[in-house]
Amino acid sequence: MTRLILRRLMTAIPTLLAIIMLSFILMRIAPGGPFDGERPLAPETRAALESAYGLDKSLPEQLLQYLANILTGDFGPSLVYRDFTVTELVAQSLPISLLLGGLALVLATLIGISAGLFAAWRAGKWQDEAIMLGATILTALPTFVTGPLLALIFGLWFGWLPVSGQGEGLRWLILPVVALSLPIAGAIAKLARAGLAGQLGLDHIRAARGRGIAPLTILRRHALRPALIPVASYLGPAAAGLLTGAVVIETVFGLPGLGRYFVQGALNRDYPLVLAVVTLYASLIILFNLFADLIYGWLDPRMRGEQ
């Protein structure tokens, strides 16, 4: 296992490097620049700004400089929020996104797997069909519909929960976390249910039935772990997406998370900001795919490979 982790981390370095270089080049190819405001800048001002940020050098030079800076942990200044470095911006907003995304991930996994398990236990009965219908609806509904809807019902009509911003305690987290987790929970429920259905025809389930084990125990003990492999594959990228900010939910609930920097940075051509967020996102994807691989080994020991 240690070997797998080391191997993955080794291959992560060139992957990250390639992603950073590609994003760097793509950002620069995109038309427009960080200093294109509504009012055109005087040519001297623009030239001064560009030389201050090193944008007047050749592209390869800039790229090398950027890579060298990253190695020392310096992601550069934001070109738009000029009083802040990119590291400061990310450090401010990342905790909120991590909290929001992490909780949503846990909630979605719990709801999704329990619902999938219950549906498989009640296979073919109305509970099964109701859960699967619900899961389809949840997966299909975009968060910009469920978010405001939840805010309307629980925030405005019932007045139980705050609808915007960060208040006292943790009550402000409930609505955004639920809204964020619902589509993921729906997808996990469907994957878990399908995975379990695929297991049920197998010999080892029949062997367990031969031992007279109760149906729910069979599902839990003999079928669930291998059935969750597709869920693990789905969760890797989904987790990275959740943790680096859910733009829509952050906007709907007025939370200062990472997501909006991603969008605004891209729109403003804030090169360092976008690159930093992309690097973070890519690292998380790589990390979570590694987690997913480790989880595969736990779910099905046959996938642990030769030791």
Next chain:
Amino acid sequence: MTIFSLSDFGVHIGARQLVSGVSLEIEAGEIVALAGASGSGKSLTAMTAFGLSAGAGKGSARLDGEELIGLPETALARLRAQHVGFVFQQPLTALTPHRSVAQHLGEAAAQAGGKRPGHSAMIAMLEQVGLADPQSKLKQFPHRLSGGERQRVLIACAIAHAPRLLIADEPTSALDASLRREIIDLLTGICREKQMAMLLVSHDLASIERDADRLLLLKDGEVAEKGKAAKIASQPTSKYGKALMAATPRLTEKLTPLPVPTDRLLEIRDLSVRFRKPGWRSGYIDAVKNASLDLARGETLAVVGGSGSGKSTLGRAVAGLGPVTSGEISWQDERLPSRGKRSRKHRQLMQPVFQDPVASLNPRWSVTDIILEPAQILASPDAPPGQRKSLVTELLREVDLPPEFASRRAAQLSGGQAQRVAIARALSCQPEMLLLDEATSALDPLVADGVSKLFRKLQEERGLALLFITHDLALARRCAHRIAVMEAGEIVECATREKLFGSPSSDAAKRLIAASG
């Protein structure tokens, strides 16, 4: 006393009646076997009464006097947990992949309501089924065990709660020939010693008299013959029983003459195949080591051995389907190049027929397209359509299929029909040699016998050389001129059938013969 009985028992799935009128009784310590072709309903008969098949039972099925038909699933589950043990056909898949041997044993021993056994009790359970090094096996996951070890663990699980009745559904058919004897002896021994009743679903007609006390032959869901196993095996009275027993090759049967071989076609000298070990491990696996063989026109050479002995790798190397590391393969004294460099002319010389006929035909293709593909590529690319059509009809006739099969799809064929189409495909480019890789192993006894008779006929008519890879010694003895015995990649003995079975010289051959008897 009677442990388990069926009387006028039937099984239906939906409106289809699949089994009817089966009656049997099993006493404590007695073994009753169900045998018959696949689709004859033998597994359904064994499993349905306990709620472990897709079918529904009718008539009467009694366990210790208690009627099973009509019991709700919870009550059936309780009965299974307390009184019945099951051994399934596929040891590979009947163990849950993420649960260790100890977890399986613990669950099985506690299924009747008892306590989970301790460490030493589990080791004793594994020793009882003859598993070597039980201490370290307890922690293992099933995929780390060999097929034979897994089946031993399954048997240990099946008897862990001291059941009254053991249901064994073809417990050895997925195992290596040399292991079958050991495993079936283990099962029957346990059954006698512990006075359990056993219902054995068996495909192994050649040794059934040794395994079972009484035998029921099923045909299309009905009992064709029943009685003492030894009597049915030696003197069957029903037409079906006679046909089945005649179709089953035995080591004791009289040898029938074979066509006379002529000039030498194929010669293999010092052929070796080695593979890199999988994954990140360093080193090599010597799948075939310095194999030398030759084969004449009109001759059948059988290559026998356990699984993993390298017989299929050897066959694939010869036919240019697999890699060759070193050594020479020559055809009529002309050296054949490696697989990537073989010309169409070389490929046309020998054609393969594989074990699983259904998997080796593209299900969406028509029989005509399947049969013509090699002919068009290798033999006669420019033949006019009319000539092609007559070629298909002619080949179908040769493999004893009616001409209207030409328009069928592969998916519509039964196993035996599919294998005949695969043979017609192999013949369509007019080869001089066929590579038969377990070509009859996946087929029922009667169908397999038909197919091996077909090979004999084709050999007589066309003077084909046959390289026949098989694990079935009795079949090799019945149809091959000479037999090469492989073990761990080496040909340890190659002799005429008379010599090999009369006075085998290698230990491997002696072991295989003993295991097949």
